[in-house]
Amino acid sequence: GHVEVEVPTGISNDPTESNLLNASQIVRPGGLDEGVEKIPKVKKPRKKLSTRWTTKPSCVSDDSGQEFCVYTNSNFANGRGISFFTTEEISESVKDLAAFSEEGVHDEVNVFSDPPWEVRNIPGRGNGLFATRKLERGDLIIADTPLGVYNSDAFFADYGLGYQYLRKTYDQLPEESRVILMSTAAHSPGDPIMERINTNAFAGEFEGQNHFFLYPETALMNHDCRPNSMYYHNTSSLIHSAHASRTINPGEEITITYINLLQSGTERQEILKMMWGFDCTCELCSGSELSKARSDMNIEKIVQYHKDLADWTSSSPASPQLAEHLLELYNKEHLYAALGTGHMFASLAFNAVGNVDMAFQHAEKALEAGMVSSGSVIDDVEEMKTLMKGPKVHWSFMARARMG
Numbered sequence: 001g002h003v004e005v006e007v008p009t010g011i012s013n014d015p016t017e018s019n020l021l022n023a024s025q026i027v028r029p030g031g032l033d034e035g036v037e038k039i040p041k042v043k044k045p046r047k048k049l050s051t052r053w054t055t056k057p058s059c060v061s062d063d064s065g066q067e068f069c070v071y072t073n074s075n076f077a078n079g080r081g082i083s084f085f086t087t088e089e090i091s092e093s094v095k096d097l098a099a100f101s102e103e104g105v106h107d108e109v110n111v112f113s114d115p116p117w118e119v120r121n122i123p124g125r126g127n128g129l130f131a132t133r134k135l136e137r138g139d140l141i142i143a144d145t146p147l148g149v150y151n152s153d154a155f156f157a158d159y160g161l162g163y164q165y166l167r168k169t170y171d172q173l174p175e176e177s178r179v180i181l182m183s184t185a186a187h188s189p190g191d192p193i194m195e196r197i198n199t200n201a202f203a204g205e206f207e208g209q210n211h212f213f214l215y216p217e218t219a220l221m222n223h224d225c226r227p228n229s230m231y232y233h234n235t236s237s238l239i240h241s242a243h244a245s246r247t248i249n250p251g252e253e254i255t256i257t258y259i260n261l262l263q264s265g266t267e268r269q270e271i272l273k274m275m276w277g278f279d280c281t282c283e284l285c286s287g288s289e290l291s292k293a294r295s296d297m298n299i300e301k302i303v304q305y306h307k308d309l310a311d312w313t314s315s316s317p318a319s320p321q322l323a324e325h326l327l328e329l330y331n332k333e334h335l336y337a338a339l340g341t342g343h344m345f346a347s348l349a350f351n352a353v354g355n356v357d358m359a360f361q362h363a364e365k366a367l368e369a370g371m372v373s374s375g376s377v378i379d380d381v382e383e384m385k386t387l388m389k390g391p392k393v394h395w396s397f398m399a400r401a402r403m404g
């Protein structure tokens with residue numbers, strides 16, 4: 001038969017598509033695990049890891065004969081459970097991930113006994129997270145594992161049968177987790193599981209293919225075009241964590257971005273309306289025409305500077321001054337989550353003209369910022385570490401000075 005489910009949209013975790021930034025064009029991907037390193041260790045009794053599916057997989061094929069099956073492990077993450085709707089090959093490789101092979105990997109996540117926030121319902125935007133304590137840049141806000149991971153190729157242009165398989169991903173979870181999943185919002189009527197994926201799931205690459213990840217607690221965060229937190233999704237531990245990207249005061253709503261922020265206000269509003277059904281009334285979107293026009297201009301400049309700084313040909317206008325200007329623009333635009341990228345660019349730009357001291361200083365700041373940056377930025381961590389070990393043997397050293 002066919003899997004016949006419409007394609008969900010998904011809050012993107014894909015750096016090439018709609019992360020805040022895409023700095024990794026010029027750098028090689030590095031350690032994807034940095035995002036969770038600093039969570040404090042708490043000893044807790046833990047259940048044994050199990051890589052065995054707790055329900056017999058049920059499968060369905062598409063037109064080309066590709067099979068997609070529902071795989072559930074109800075013991076995952078200390079009994080929270082997880083369901084995959086993906087290929088057999090991926091279901092096999094998943095077993096080697098830290099999420100399934102490292103004992104205690106989920107002991108500090110999915111714990112919401114004393115969070116620094118509370119859930120409040122705001123007319124016009126549903127539930128949201130509001131800070132109950134003061135948070136500083138880098139502080140952990142929320143970390144959870146997905147209840148569902150769905151291969152995007154398992155979604156086709158029609159409905160019906162496919163929904164039955166989505167339903168299985170849900171039915172096979174432990175009862176408590178089913179309640180949590182159903183308590184997430186759906187912004188359109190339709191199939192209850194499909195619509196929850198549509199409204200809440202994060203899109204990202206997983207084992208070489210695009211998938212949607214449903215993190216039900218993280219899903220409580222509303223969108224802001226100048227968010228005060230930044231998330232990072234670890235595809236090995238399957239932990240999604242959000243950290244403050246600036247100081248957040250008690251009572252303030254904690255927000256993330258659903259989209260690439262380096263787009264004009266009009267573009268942002270169109271996408272948010274189309275994909276999540278709301279008119280963005282964040283501070284930036286409801287500002288004066290003049291302030292919005294200024295912001296659009298700054299964003300255009302930022303996008304151009306990114307291109308220039310990532311361009312290592314002799315015609316590139318990149319320079320340390322240009323990188324410093326980029327950092328100023330991030331601050332002006334309150335794009336605090338992007339500062340790590342700015343420092344990374346600055347470090348390379350200084351090293352490229354042989355200013356090792358400044359290259360080192362910016363590399364340090366880039367690493368400091370790593371925790372509050374998006375996945376693509378964290379990939380740059382290795383790059384900065386290598387540069388700090390030996391700026392003069394790093395590929396960027398004098399790279400622009402030599403071009404003359």
Ligand SMILES: C[S@@+](CC[C@H](N)C(=O)[O-])C[C@H]1O[C@@H](n2cnc3c(N)ncnc32)[C@H](O)[C@@H]1O
Pocket residue numbers: 124125126127128184185187199200219220221222223224276277278279280281282
């Ligand atoms: C991932 S959920 C966020 C949590 C949701 N508000 C709830 O009640 O569970 C996404 C949905 O929240 C609403 N939403 C998110 N950000 C919003 C915003 N800035 N303004 C209005 N509605 C928003 C939209 O309905 C959107 O489809």
